[in-house]
Amino acid sequence: MSYAIIGFGKIGQALAKAFARKGLEVSVATTRDPESFASDAAAIGPTIIPKTLADAVKADIIFLAVRFESHPDVAKALPSWEGKTIIDATNVFPVPEELDGLPSSAFVAKAFTGAKLVKGFNHLIAATLAADPIVEGGHRVVFLSSDDEDAIAPVAALARQLGFAPVKLGKLNEGGTLVHARGRTWGQLIFQDLFKKEQ
Template sequence: MNTGIIGTGRIGSTLARILVAAGHQVVLANARGPRSLDPLVAELGPDAQAATAVQAAERAELLVLMVPFDRAAALLPAGAVDGTVLVDAMNAFDDRGMPRGFGPKSSSERVAEWYPRARIVKSLNTMHFATLAVAGSVPRATAAERLAHYTAGDDAKAKEIVAGIIADLGFAPVDTGPLHSGGILQQPDGPLFNHPFTEAQALAWISH
């Protein structure tokens, strides 16, 4: 699958590396422009290309947002992601580094307001980049011992697509439910954030 990643900091670059290692193609974009990505594209090889944010949205079958949260609102024309599986991998913090609240909504529901016709899935935001880089390749005695990545959303097929990517990377996809309640579980103030649960542990927690 051709996956677009907008935001190439530590977490975005790490995701690009493990996607290419798993056989995926990536289209990368950041705020500094395509030429700034030359070293990363050279490292990743022929399965990676640099683009603008709008070009990444046009070329990708699945698009991952990994930019600072507030920048996402005006990042793309709203119609650029109509019908696109859009992964909200962002975490909303305030100026003091504390989790931001959105009243009764999840942060992903705010993203859905910005891009109302995108197929939004909250995912790939709960794991530290250093864990993400290596944990999927660590041998596990059983499948249930794989570390979990989560999907939340209101489009079942979109969640299946993201779950397939998660499995390709060597992690266990765990569905946390709708974009509202499941997204809240994954946010920085939620119980699943920055806890490297195995699939078994995650399922036990969610079902309790």
């Protein structure tokens, strides 16, 4: 299984730190030339590999860590996203009219034709996401929701590998709305920094 993070702002770098902590390789890309962020990637660790967007999207599981309005530009990188899983870590401020009542992730899913989409890793601020998720025997919770049941299992396995405790919330329009930040409407689980003890 190969991994990529698209977007290398605060959230993208926080995710990269989680991979580096476990010595897992991940490609990182933006719409810019990889040279422009190579030193930032190197500062995080040797397993953080700067790539072009065209190369990074060859990964099996791809974190979308760009601003919501930039997701259509990323989606253009491939004509079909068949066989890919997109982890949507975006939040929406302010809410664009074109959402028309849809959860933002359902809107993102439309852009990535053929992909399986999982909403996740979006409810924590970057500094919290970047911190070691294992504290006093507990694992920091990340919430996952998807309309594709098959998509959640590999993302949950990755979350566990990174040291997090994945909690499934069901479909995007059910539990997924609990972690959506939409303008002034906040899901009840946004910014809830929760831990789960080992069973």
